[in-house]
Amino acid sequence: MHVLLALSSALLSPILVAALPTPPGIPSASTARSELSGLTVAARGSSSGYSRDEFNHWITISGSCNTRETVLxxxxxxxATSSACAATSGTWVSPYDGATWTAASDVDIDHMVPLSNAWQSGASSWSASQRQAFANDLDNPQLWAVTDNVNQSKGDRSPDEWKPPLASFYCTYASAWIKVKSVYSLTITSAEKTALQGMLDTC
Structure with missing residues (x-):
């Protein structure tokens, strides 16, 4: 009986994993801890001058497909998509809360590290092209398809101020957040670092 259960679990696991979004570049917990220790701790900078327009986002990626449609x-x-690359049907599982959606309008594309947070932790000194690259980054775990109202609940808050509804996602969330901040040499606050360490402790 135990063998049968093990086989069933082994057969089901790939299906369950395949149903979840998998942005690239998510580090292992040990790598995330190492990268976290390498981040500069500093008070959050000023939001003066910030605007979402400073981060040109949802640019054309290929043909008529922009960043949002590419992530969807x-x-x-x-x-399935229209000739204009808009998603007309499909299924999306939001890793933040575990909800499943079949309408693209119920799904937001979340910036793991919010644009405002990035501005206050180093991006205010970047060039326009650097901010555009950050806002449309498909090579690192920065863009996630998630439930729209959960994304709105998160807003521009950091992990010491907001965490995903699913505690089982804390490890991945913290690892992805740390990876993005590490790649872009963004600073973290002491409260942010403490919260990230606590989330990594769930790994």
């Missing part, structure tokens, strides 16, 4: 196709299952 990457993170969804059986996604």
């Amino acid at each position: 196709q990457r993170d969804g299952t059986n996604v």
Whole structure:
């Protein structure tokens, strides 16, 4: 009986994993801890001058597909699109809360490290092209397809101020946040670092 259960679990696991979004570049917990220790701790900078328009986002990626549509196709299952690359059907599982959606309008593309947070932790000194690259980064775990109202609840808050509804996602969330901040040499606050360490302790 135990063998049968093990086989069933082994057979089901790939299906369950495949149903979840998998942005690239998520580090292991040990790598995330190492990267966290390398981040500069500093008070959050000023929000003066910040605007979402400072981060040109949802740029054209290929053909008529912009960044949002590209992530919807990457993170969804059986996604069908119109000739303009808009998702017309599909299934999306939001890793933040575990909800499943079949309408693209119920799904937001979240910036793991919010644009405002990035501005206050180093991006205010970047060039326009650097901010555009950050806002449309498909090479690191910065863009996630998630439930729209959960994304709105998060807003521009850091992990010491907001965490995903699913505690089982804390490890991945913290690892992804740390990876993005590390890649872009963004600073973290002491409260942010403490919260991230606590989330990594769930790994």
